[in-house]
Amino acid sequence: MNTQTEHLTIQQVADATGLTEHTLRYYERIGLIHPIPRAGNTHRRYTTDDIGWIQFLMKLRATGMSIQDMQRYAALQRQGDETLAERVTMLRTLEQEVVAHMAELEEHLKLIRYKIDLYGAAVEAQKECAAP
């Protein structure tokens, strides 16, 4: 299951994920990321698995999941398999929220496009009137 191959610095992980070093430390502090083992008891050494988890976190964020819910999810994840059912429940809830959000966006997109067409035509008309 684990494919921990490298020992990556925080900078490398920042580059790989697009998060800043600040944010990576912050995520660890608030429990979104497990306590990263240290080289010489100070400098963090991440694994490629950690990058995978961080990228998953970023996807959860991008769907609109709150930090609080992500903390809950991360805590469950760390507790192991007996929390699978609860995690599935969380994901199902998220799925429904995302679907609803997309439907709302779709709806608003229609209005935006309607206005673009309407105003776009008016702009064309303005140009004609301005012409000799």
Place this chain on the structure above:
Amino acid sequence: MNTQTEHLTIQQVADATGLTEHTLRYYERIGLIHPIPRAGNTHRRYTTDDIGWIQFLMKLRATGMSIQDMQRYAALQRQGDETLAERVTMLRTLEQEVVAHMAELEEHLKLIRYKIDLYGAAVEAQKECAAP
């Protein structure tokens, strides 16, 4: 073009739109809503047109447009027809952003569903093992 029929109190507008009175005053203060005329020089009296505009604002917000951009849009709107072209440009930009955002959500939705299926199956397997 205008269909101003009623003179509505701020409370009625709050009820009609779902915004709070606080937020309505805030939106007016920062220029998202034009200065609402007053009854007896104090109490605001909205029109049904105002409600339409506010509902449009709420849709812009729901698409993710920032307050700053909405201020710009509202200012253009008040300047009149010669700003139509610029407003169309803003709407086109917004359209693209919404489309991109929806594509991202769609992508993440796939992952969420994949995990639901995967973990869901694992949960079923757990139940079977627990059974006599």
Place this chain on the structure above:
DNA sequence: CTACATCCTAGAGCGCGCTCTAAGTCAAGA
């Protein structure tokens, strides 16, 4: 050994979008 980059922690600060407070005005009804 020195210089320099990189990393560390704890905690303060920030931008956004509201949300609420305090103190006061005003109008209508008992």
Place this chain on the structure above:
DNA sequence: TCTTGACTTAGAGCGCGCTCTAGGATGTAG
């Protein structure tokens, strides 16, 4: 006349999700 309650303003406060600072420790190349 008095009370009640809806409304007003200016400005403070808040929750979120980072983002940055200060001050210090550590690792690596020359």
